[in-house]
Amino acid sequence: MxxxxxxxxxxxxxxxxxPELARFTVTATARDRDREATLTRLAERAAAVRVLLDAEGPAIDRRETGDLRVRPETARSSERVVAWHGSVTTTVAVTDFTALGELMLRLADQDQVEVAGPWWSLRPxxxxxxxxxxxxxxxxxxxxxxxxxxxxxxxxxxxxxxxxxxxxxxxxxxxxxxxxxxxxxxxxxxxxxxxxxxxxxxxxxxxxxxxxxx
The missing domain is CATH 3.30.110.170 (Protein of unknown function (DUF541), domain 1)
Structure with a gap:
């Protein structure tokens, strides 16, 4: 056959x-000679970012806080700590693009805050x-x-x-x-x-x- x-x-x-989603990151930073002062400033700046994000309500699809870093800055050729650096990054996913630019500018206007993005995508x-x-x-x-x-x-x-x-x-x-x-x-x-x-x-x-x- x-x-x-x-x-x-x-x-x-x-x-x-x-696109259906826009993602961007918000990083709050702090630096001081005293470790406790650095952590206090970092917590205050991260809280200010959180307040702004909370105010957006349903426009924010998802947000995740991660990449917390606290590190010492040492003098040259020495282990003597001269300052402490701290940072915490939050990743934000937004579905309402009409308010996206305004939100990013408000966040970037905060003291010692860096905003990066957006990155556009579809939902999985x-x-x-x-x-x-x-x-x-x-x-x-x-x-x-x-x-x-x-x-x-x-x-x-x-x-x-x-x-x-x-x-x-x-x-x-x-x-x-x-x-x-x-x-x-x-x-x-x-x-x-x-x-x-x-x-x-x-x-x-x-x-x-x-x-x-x-």
Whole structure:
């Protein structure tokens, strides 16, 4: 018995969609010759950051505090401590982009606070990923049918389907813009959410009917 002929194709899909999350980090720092004074200042600055974040309510999707560091600064060629450095970083994920720039500026306006970001992304469970995978499978089936029709045949069955990889490059783009009356009021920060590229690819093998050649 002759095995049914098989056509092997690659299906691909590509989408550009708006981001769903923006992440940024807030780092409060302190330095003093006295260790206790350093820790006290660090705690006060971290608490001020927390108060500002608490005021945002549901606009903040998630926040995590980590990377607490306290280290001594020593004199050259000596273990004598001349100062203490402390820092604590909070990672914030925001879903409301309309207030993002204002929030980042308010945080950056705090004493000895550094703000970095934003980094744009989709949620891990975003339905966009599923939609793109389905589109890649549909593309593979369409290609297989085109090849089969060119041979005077038709697709009869799926033999094998494999994920050929998914790429989701995430980039950040930030722009600063001074609003009307710049210098007379608080600065304004306009952020341009970076479109997210979502790609999916599959390898598929389809059985086809006997081609009509000649």
């Amino acid at each position: 002759v095995d049914a002929p098989v056509v092997t194709v690659r299906g691909e899909a590509y989408r550009e969609v708006p 469970d975003s339905p966009v990923h599923r939609e793109v995978r389905h589109a890649a499978i549909a593309d593979a089936l369409a290609r297989a049918r085109e090849y089969a029709e060119a041979l005077g045949a038709r697709v009869t069955a799926l033999v094998e389907l494999a994920d050929a990889g998914v790429e989701r490059p995430m980039m950040a783009r930030m722009a600063y813009a001074a609003g009307p009356g710049a210098g007379d009021g608080p600065p304004e920060l306009d952020l341009d959410p970076q479109q997210q590229t979502v790609q999916a690819a599959v390898q598929a093998r389809f059985a086809i009917s006997t081609p009509v050649l000649g």
